[in-house]
Amino acid sequence: MSSEAPGACQVPDPDEVTAPWWDATRRRVLLVQRCAACGHAQHPPRALCTACGSPRDLGWSEATGDGVVDACTVVERAMPGFRPPYVVARVRLPEGVLLLSNVVTERPYDVGVGDALRLDWRPLPDGRALPVFVPSER
Structure with a gap:
């Protein structure tokens, strides 16, 4: 999804x-x-x-593109550009920063603190992109 x-x-x-x-x-x-x-x-x-x-x-x-879920929630309310349920997470990067981002997954209720993530991108109409994360398969 x-x-x-x-x-x-x-x-x-x-x-x-x-x-x-x-x-x-x-x-x-x-x-x-x-x-x-x-x-x-x-x-x-x-x-x-x-x-x-x-x-x-x-x-x-x-950045390496690796991350770990530091905190997260599953949102069940529609927002422009997002269909519920979706995961909003605070992602800790090994470079020492936290990013507030989206974890794109078919199983939003399975995402939890400590889960490994990898960087992905959500294209924008003007050629830029938003960094999003997906569960890491490692």
Whole structure:
């Protein structure tokens, strides 16, 4: 069962801070923002490091695409672009950040904390894509 339903989900337009992240999604690459001054990784992208406050030392690193469910819920109410039931999860990446995303699965009630996930993509009409996750077969 796909989590997609008729209607498009709303996504923000890129700005000067988020444009590199959104551009990478066109190539199906997930970027994590990292501070060269203190080593802190953060998501979503911001203009300042949330650990040390540096505005100049932020760069990008490519995520592996692996993740683990940190918290999740099964949503049973329709939203634009999603057909219930679907899973919303907080996904912990080995790069040190948490992403709020969708776990696309035929068995939403079987998803639980600690489950291994792998990155997948939900295409958007303008060529960008949203990172979503699927249960890992490893």
